[in-house]
Amino acid sequence: MQVSSMHFKRQASANLGNEKLQHALEKLQTKFVDGRAAAIAELPNFEELRSAAVEIRDRTLHRLDAYLVRFEQAASARGAVVHWAESAADVNRLVVEIARQHGVRKAIKSKSMVTEECALNDYLTNNGVEVLETDLGEYILQLAQEPPSHIVAPVVHKSKEDIADLFEKKHGRVRTTQIAALCREAREVLRPGFLAADLGISGANFIVAETGSVLIVTNEGNGRLTTTLPRVHIAITGIEKVVPTLEDATTLLRLLPRSATGQSITNYVSILTGVKGPNESDGPEHFHIILLDNGRSRLLGSELQAMLRCIRCGACMNHCPVYQNIGGHAYGWVYPGPMGSVLTPNFVGLENALDLPNASTFCGECAVVCPVKIPLPDLMRHLRRRQFERRLRSWPERVALRSWSWLAQRPRLYAIGTRIIARVLRIFAGGKNNLRFIPGLSAWTKDRNMPAPAGRTFRDLYRSRHRQ
Amino acid sequence: MSARENILTRIGNACASSAAVDIEKLIRSRQRGPIPPMEDDLTKRFSAQALRLASDVERAATLREVPGVIAAYLRVHRLLMQGVCWPALASYDWRNAGLDVQARAACADDMLGITGAFLGIAETGTLMLLSGALTPATVSLLPETHIAVLEKQRIVASMEDAWQQLRAEHGELPRAVNFISGPSRTADIEQTVTLGAHGPYRVLIIIVDG
Ligand code: SF4
Numbered sequence: 001m002q003v004s005s006m007h008f009k010r011q012a013s014a015n016l017g018n019e020k021l022q023h024a025l026e027k028l029q030t031k032f033v034d035g036r037a038a039a040i041a042e043l044p045n046f047e048e049l050r051s052a053a054v055e056i057r058d059r060t061l062h063r064l065d066a067y068l069v070r071f072e073q074a075a076s077a078r079g080a081v082v083h084w085a086e087s088a089a090d091v092n093r094l095v096v097e098i099a100r101q102h103g104v105r106k107a108i109k110s111k112s113m114v115t116e117e118c119a120l121n122d123y124l125t126n127n128g129v130e131v132l133e134t135d136l137g138e139y140i141l142q143l144a145q146e147p148p149s150h151i152v153a154p155v156v157h158k159s160k161e162d163i164a165d166l167f168e169k170k171h172g173r174v175r176t177t178q179i180a181a182l183c184r185e186a187r188e189v190l191r192p193g194f195l196a197a198d199l200g201i202s203g204a205n206f207i208v209a210e211t212g213s214v215l216i217v218t219n220e221g222n223g224r225l226t227t228t229l230p231r232v233h234i235a236i237t238g239i240e241k242v243v244p245t246l247e248d249a250t251t252l253l254r255l256l257p258r259s260a261t262g263q264s265i266t267n268y269v270s271i272l273t274g275v276k277g278p279n280e281s282d283g284p285e286h287f288h289i290i291l292l293d294n295g296r297s298r299l300l301g302s303e304l305q306a307m308l309r310c311i312r313c314g315a316c317m318n319h320c321p322v323y324q325n326i327g328g329h330a331y332g333w334v335y336p337g338p339m340g341s342v343l344t345p346n347f348v349g350l351e352n353a354l355d356l357p358n359a360s361t362f363c364g365e366c367a368v369v370c371p372v373k374i375p376l377p378d379l380m381r382h383l384r385r386r387q388f389e390r391r392l393r394s395w396p397e398r399v400a401l402r403s404w405s406w407l408a409q410r411p412r413l414y415a416i417g418t419r420i421i422a423r424v425l426r427i428f429a430g431g432k433n434n435l436r437f438i439p440g441l442s443a444w445t446k447d448r449n450m451p452a453p454a455g456r457t458f459r460d461l462y463r464s465r466h467r468q
Numbered sequence: 469m470s471a472r473e474n475i476l477t478r479i480g481n482a483c484a485s486s487a488a489v490d491i492e493k494l495i496r497s498r499q500r501g502p503i504p505p506m507e508d509d510l511t512k513r514f515s516a517q518a519l520r521l522a523s524d525v526e527r528a529a530t531l532r533e534v535p536g537v538i539a540a541y542l543r544v545h546r547l548l549m550q551g552v553c554w555p556a557l558a559s560y561d562w563r564n565a566g567l568d569v570q571a572r573a574a575c576a577d578d579m580l581g582i583t584g585a586f587l588g589i590a591e592t593g594t595l596m597l598l599s600g601a602l603t604p605a606t607v608s609l610l611p612e613t614h615i616a617v618l619e620k621q622r623i624v625a626s627m628e629d630a631w632q633q634l635r636a637e638h639g640e641l642p643r644a645v646n647f648i649s650g651p652s653r654t655a656d657i658e659q660t661v662t663l664g665a666h667g668p669y670r671v672l673i674i675i676v677d678g
Contacts, residue, residue: 032659044504066489078640084470084475135656136657220667221652224667229606247628264517265647273642273643273644275643300482
């Protein structure tokens with residue numbers, strides 16, 4: 001996917017003024033946020049499960065190499081072929097090679113964010129492999145030629161009217177805005193695609209070291225069709241998705257759908273191991289699994305390692321006041337919201353995503369809801385520090401930060417300084433409650449009012465209360 | 469160096485301190501995580517959860533009654549009395565109940581698929597199906613109506629219990645283990661749940677007592 005994270009500010013302000021998008025994003029609150037809360041209220045041992053999930057992820061990351069090799073052995077023993085890819089380009093090349101090797105012309109895909117990292121669809125099309133997205137959301141995006149704006153609900157930014165227009169134009173059928181009818185229409189249009197494809201491409205929610213299995217959760221059933229009907233199946237996944245045992249996968253499954261959509265379990269959970277047996281009528285004859293690094297191993301052993309625990313549930317973005325207002329496209333790459341603000345700089349370079357670690361109110365809600373307890377605000381703060389250290393911030397900002405840190409380390413001076421600033425700002429406010437303009441900070445005050453200091457500084461108040 | 473070596477070396481360097489951990493031992497221990505508390509009556513729990521996830525649930529006293537229960541259900545829902553079943557269910561007396569059922573894998577045009585189930589999971593009201601020559605995965609997937617026959621004593625509490633049972637009865641995993649929890653659905657358009665996406669529009673589970 002084309003990176004546009006460097007244009008975050010422009011994209012975000014455009015989206016803030018987009019009334020249709022604002023309306024669409026409201027649904028996140030009622031469906032996902034409330035749905036998650038209800039699902040978790042039903043689970044008396046939710047916190048215990050979260051701790052167990054963290055333990056599983058950390059235990060695996062601790063010996064990630066050994067678990068990946070174990071997975072490779074187990075999968076190969078069942079007839080799957082395991083490939084390793086360092087980069088997105090490697091994945092694309094491998095998929096085309098596999099397609100050629102098996103004489104594939106038509107591919108179907110179930111939803112996979114990892115293949116969005118690779119922009120696989122464009123690459124396949126350019127190399128003579130026709131590819132059809134089959135997750136309803138991803139299919140709509142393929143028709144509209146847009147990237148996803150949410151990792152779980154990729155078309156959250158579109159209204160049913162938008163989709164009705166699109167379907168009418170592309171399918172040439174009678175326009176309908178009834179959601180059930182739109183779903184049926186997509187089913188009918190996509191069925192022949194499933195039947196004609198020789199290759200199914202999927203992601204994986206987890207891969208299991210014990211058994212060499214690929215685990216996929218879906219609601220629509222397209223994941224099952226994709227991995228059952230075509231004679232070749234390629235599963236593409238990040239190296240961090242490995243879990244040791246089926247039991248470990250089960251613990252994580254108790255958290256994933258509840259955190260994502262508020263479901264106790266997704267409609268389908270498929271555990272796929274090896275190729276079809278000699279007497280079996282369905283299942284792929286060839287099963288390829290591609291393990292992608294693409295910057296993930298760089299996170300291991302770093303201050304950002306906890307990010308590799310992520311199970312891609314989307315809860316952090318659903319609960320993020322910034323995401324809720326600007327939507328996913330503003331973030332400019334595959335992964336939006338708080339998890340994206342941490343991941344994207346790692347994938348595309350810190351210098352290309354300067355605003356992302358700063359696109360946060362630091363309310364902390366993302367860390368509160370994350371099922372694997374990733375301290376997202378801390379990780380963003382860490383990225384801010386790296387930006388500062390690598391001199392990626394503008395010089396006035398750096399000077400300001402440096403001066404502040406100098407001042408903050410000198411308590412007496414700090415007390416005098418804040419008192420003076422408070423007084424100056426009060427004079428500047430001229431008796432009003434809000435400051436509409438502060439010299440040198442016009443970029444900030446352009447869209448916001450700064451409350452005028454009310455009177456004494458916090459330190460003064462604290463001291464006088466303490467004395468009483 | 470190959471991509472594999474590069475990746476494994478990078479990871480190895482990053483986790484160098486922990487080389488001593490014996491992962492085989494950890495894997496074999498198959499430690500279970502916390503399991504949500506549940507009432508003792510697993511059948512009751514299974515039915516209640518299955519209904520919540522929009523499956524239909526019927527009861528039959530014996531396996532012989534199953535074709536009759538299916539015929540009645542199809543009649544009530546005004547569905548065709550015709551479809552396919554797992555070859556494993558070929559010996560059922562479908563004809564006698566007025567059903568035209570072929571024992572084979574499903575094709576795109578089949579409207580009804582009848583399967584058994586390896587186990588039922590009470591925790592979430594979920595069916596567990598194993599693929600195989602006599603239990604093709606397409607039967608629970610392609611038709612618009614999926615009917616599953618589940619014997620009451622095959623209902624276990626949790627997915628963990630299911631893994632234990634699978635290892636005991638089969639040793640290794642079949643090509644596909646499918647956990648099914650109700651009709652296929654999508655909420656991609658305006659986050660509104662719609663039943664019937666690419667898989668079945670309705671799922672009936674017949675719990676057989678005897
Ligand atoms: S960071 Fe946590 S909350 Fe966000 S997607 Fe990943 S697992 Fe879910």
